[in-house]
Amino acid sequence: MIGSAIHPGLIFIVGGIILPFLRKRVFVQIWQLILPVIAFIQLFYLEEGVYGSFNFLGYELILGRVDRLSICFAYIFVIITLIGMIYSLHVEEWGQHSAAFLYAGSALGVVFAGDFFSLFACWELMAVSSTFLIMYGRGEKSLRAGFRYLMVHLFGGCALLAGIVIYVGESGSIVFSEMETGHLSTMLILLGFIVNGAVPPFHPWLPDAYPESSVTGGVFLTAFTTKSAVYVLLRGFPGAEILVWLGAFMALYGVIYAILENDLRRLLSYHIVSQVGFMVCGVGLGSELSMNGSAAHAISHILYKALLFMGAGAVIEATGRRKISELEGKGIYKELKGVFYLYMIGAFSISAVPLFNGFISKNMIVFASGELHRPAINTMLHLASVGTFLSLALKLPYGTWFGKRKEGGNRDEMVIKSLPFNMYLGMAIASFLCIFMGIYPKILYDLLPFPVSYRPYTPYNVLGMVQLLLYTAFAYFAFKDRLKNKAALNIDTDWFYRRGGKYFFDFCKILDGKRTELQGRIARLVENAVRFSINPIQTMRYLVGNKRIYVVPYSADRYRQPIGIGVMFFLIFICLISMIFIKRL
Amino acid sequence: MGKKGMFLSAVILGILLSLITPTEEAHFAWERLSFFNIAFGFLGCIVLIGLSKALGKLFIQKREDYYDR
Known part of the structure; x- marks a missing residue:
């Protein structure tokens, strides 16, 4: 509870827990739609301020810090929950919906958390609940990918917790606000944040796990984890120089x-990494314009990326295939015309085509990098824009919906299922918002943390972008034969824990073999030493034959020789002595 | 108008646009060159395709069952 108001995240979390008890399908569907609406109304009437603070073990926890930054992220989180729920209305597994509500609720919890403890609690709940959405992809691959996803996020969570503990120990305060990089505590916190933000080299969990999620679960996954990381970076590390370079590189x-990439949703996942790079860069640049740009781009990105995932998910749901090389030349355009047009709206949005929402948000960050005279960063971001248009608006749709049929193989027939209406509805709402924001940027700009003076629709911006994209398309069509969709696996830094881990284990096994061998040798040495001490004579006899024997304890009687031998040795001795003596004479 | 006609008209459109675009807002000197954007789009696209293909051949692309073996 937040004083007089209710925490929107709490609505989702409690609603998600109640959902399984509703039994009847219709009730569940109504519940799916009504919860986001209630949360939205709640959010609409929420005024800025601090709510729900209470004392816990001598520290003050703040569950609801409502300011302009948190509220703009909260709005988009609630809106995307509604869109995602509409898209997944036909799904009968209640577990998916329950997990999605917990996930969305905890993401809202992160956004409103005013202190490190509640931030951390929501952070971990987010990791656990999203894992279910991946594992609901069903099958061995999803389970394994989900497990890897959880492991990486627990690593990030541990780094965050370690950082928080040191930070609180040093400063004595648990308030989550702007921090300085360079201390051990804040660097660990930053590490925790950038693991969730999928910043290289800590990013491979994203393209690894998201494509394995359930078709509907993927829509929620694209929205919350990385964008809540952008939020905490905006809150905690504005203007950190390291983020500028990490973001542009990313x-x-x-x-x-x-x-x-050849897998539809994995290709889209790599573009999440790329787009979050713009936002991270914007956070690092640290000017009001660039940070506004990051927040605006996060909002736009959530909408168009969900739309793209819904489009790709719809193709996967309808055809049962997930790779471009399997769809190329099948001519699914006829059957999935609607999905194609809705997808293209998302693709134009992400490519920052004028009149779509990417144009009004991404260019804020690029413009800010120019304004701050960062030519290298500016060029890198421009180049990334070119690549985005190339692979999402040209390569992917061309290969998936059209493309040439390959000569020879791949002629197997494909059954195309018809898609439920609600999937189209979800996509249509997201498309509408993408275009609406693109045409009427004020609605987005009014939400942003700082006042906006940036004007997106100047002749230079619009015409420049059109030229850039036109000639990218020109280059693509001129060289598209070079860009065949090859069925291949692209290794990424996850190699280090998927393959490298295996090699490490193999190395450990070899070491273990050596250890066992050495241990065996030492054990035999000790055994022989013991035998020797029990019965030296017997041991010496048998050691040469290398046989294992039962050692009989030494007894003087057993090895007593006939007296004659003693006399003989004595006589020989006397004889030798006397010879020496005689020679001396 | 066939495919080639559309293609050609788009290319010409790009060149015409680059001639009429006002560039006072540009932040860097090279952005004021009139063909900068079309050149960047065209060359950028080729560079990205070339770079990713080269890296793919070098070490990124493996067989699909790489991790299963």
Whole structure:
């Protein structure tokens, strides 16, 4: 509870827990739609301020810090929950809906958390609940990917917790506000944040796990984890120089991998990495314009990326295939015309085509990098824009809906299922919002944390963008034969824990073998030493034959020789002595 | 108008646009060059395709069952 108001996240979390008890399908569906609406109304009437603070073990926890930054993220989180729920109305597994509500609720919890403890609690709940959405993809691959996803996030969570503990120990305060980089505590906190933000080299969990999620679960996954990371970066590390370079690098990194990718949703996932790169860069640049740009781009991104995931999910749901190389030349355009047009709205939005929402948000960050005279960063971001248009608006749709039929193989027939109406409705709402925001930017700009003076629709911006994209398309069609969709696996830094981990284990096994061998040798040495001490004579006899024997304890009687031998040795001795003596004489 | 006609008209449109675009707002000197944007789009696209293909051949692309073996 937040004083007189109710925490919107709490509505989702409690609603998600109640959902399984509703039994009847219709009630569940009504519940799915009504919860986001209630949360939205709640949010609409929520005024800025601090709510729900209470004392816990001598520290003051703040569950509801409502300011302009948190409220703009909260709005989009609630809206995307509604869209995602509409898209997944036909899904009968209640577990998915329950997990999605917990996930959305905890993401809202992160956004409103005013202190580190409640932030951390929501952070971990977010990781656990989203894992279910991945594992609901069903099958061995999803389970394994989900497990890897959870492991990475627990690592990030541990780093965050360690950072928080040191930070609280040093400063004595648990208030989550702006921090300085360079201390151990804040660097660990930053590490925790960038693991969730999918910043290379800590990003491979994202393209690894998201494509394995359930078709509907993927829509929620694209929205919350990375964007809540952008939120906490905006809150905690505005103007951190390291983020500028990480972000720009990340924007290009995602694009380069996406060009090689063949799996529909994995390609889209690499573009999440790339787009979050723009936002991270905006946070690092640290000017009001760039930070506004990051928040605005997060909002736009949630909408169009959900739309793209819904489009790709619809193709997967209808055809049962998930790779471009399997769809190429099948001519699914006829059957899935609607999905194609809705997808293209998302693709134009992400490519920052004028009149779509990417144009009004992404360009804020690029413009800010120019304004701050960062030519290298500016060029990298421009290049990433080119790559985004290339792979999402040209390569993916061309291969998926059209494309040439390959000569020879791949002629197997494909059954195309018809899609439920609610999937189209979800996509249509997201498309509408993408275009609406693109045409009427004020609605977005009014939500942003700082006042906006940036004007997106100047002749230079619009015409420049059109030229850039026109000639990217020109280059694509001129060289598209070079860009065949090859069925291949692209190794990424997850190699280090998927393959590298295996090699490490193999190495450990070899070491273990050596250890066992050495241990065996030492054990035999000790055994022989013991035997020797029990019965030296017997041991010496048998050691040469290398046989294992039962050791009989030494007894003087057993090895007593006939007296003659003693006399003989004595006589020989006397004889030798006397010879020496005689020689001396 | 066939595919080639559309193609050609788009290319010409790009060139015409680049001639009439006002560039006072540009932040960097090279952005004031009239063909900068079309050149960047065209070359950027080729560079990205070339770079990713080269990296793919070098070490990124493996067989699909790479992790299953």
